[in-house]
Amino acid sequence: DSGVTQTPKHLITATGQRVTLRCSPRSGDLSVYWYQQSLDQGLQFLIQYYNGEERAKGNILERFSAQQFPDLHSELNLSSLELGDSALYFCASSVGWFGTGGSPLHFGNGTRLTVT
Amino acid sequence: AQSVSQHNHHVILSEAASLELGCNYSYGGTVNLFWYVQYPGQHLQLLLKYFSGDPLVKGIKGFEAEFIKSKFSFNLRKPSVQWSDTAEYFCAVIGNAGNMLTFGGGTRLMVKP
Numbered sequence: 001d002s003g004v005t006q007t008p009k010h011l012i013t014a015t016g017q018r019v020t021l022r023c024s025p026r027s028g029d030l031s032v033y034w035y036q037q038s039l040d041q042g043l044q045f046l047i048q049y050y051n052g053e054e055r056a057k058g059n060i061l062e063r064f065s066a067q068q069f070p071d072l073h074s075e076l077n078l079s080s081l082e083l084g085d086s087a088l089y090f091c092a093s094s095v096g097w098f099g100t101g102g103s104p105l106h107f108g109n110g111t112r113l114t115v116t
Numbered sequence: 117a118q119s120v121s122q123h124n125h126h127v128i129l130s131e132a133a134s135l136e137l138g139c140n141y142s143y144g145g146t147v148n149l150f151w152y153v154q155y156p157g158q159h160l161q162l163l164l165k166y167f168s169g170d171p172l173v174k175g176i177k178g179f180e181a182e183f184i185k186s187k188f189s190f191n192l193r194k195p196s197v198q199w200s201d202t203a204e205y206f207c208a209v210i211g212n213a214g215n216m217l218t219f220g221g222g223t224r225l226m227v228k229p
Binding site (some may be wrong): 002004033043044045048056058061090092104105106107108109110 | 161162165218219
């Protein structure tokens with residue numbers, strides 16, 4: 001158990017809909033990262049938050065947004081969903097953020113999103 | 117921009133065979149390197165990491181990796197694999213000036229009993 005909790009585990013929704021994925025980091029971790037894993041794109045970094053502030057942005061679509069709350073949990077919002085958004089979405093957390101000794105990421109079990 | 121290449125997409129080995137998975141990265145400065153493993157249906161777990169010092173890094177479950185700076189490589193090795201090593205393995209890199217952990221495409225390892 002990595003200590004990172006993601007809910008829900010599975011999500012099935014229709015095209016055009018909006019969903020929210022939730023992540024609780026490990027106790028003491030201030031950074032939260034979101035990754036998308038799909039068969040054709042592999043593991044793609046989406047976005048990172050550190051102590052409530054956005055720190056890094058990767059290949060995140062404009063239809064997607066995220067935030068980190070004062071209690072450090074994070075939510076990833078996906079809107080106007082398309083079939084191609086079907087993927088496994090991982091959340092990870094770490095003590096520091098990239099560039100400060102490269103503190104390792106600890107991953108959650110992921111949320112499997114299926115868009116029909 | 118930094119990038120990571122894992123040239124072996126699928127590897128099939130018999131138990132007790134030796135394993136070496138290739139990882140090459142592209143980045144001009146100091147790097148931190150990682151290997152993660154994803155067992156079927158599970159989350160990614162850290163196998164080992166290199167920040168500095170001895171380029172031969174030992175991780176969990178008998179895995180080790182060697183950082184060769186001149187070759188921009190960080191290959192993963194295990195002398196004798198077990199059926200339970202069946203998983204997908206990801207190499208990842210972050211440069212010291214970067215703010216993003218970049219993963220390679222992964223290598224699926226199947227160990228036949």
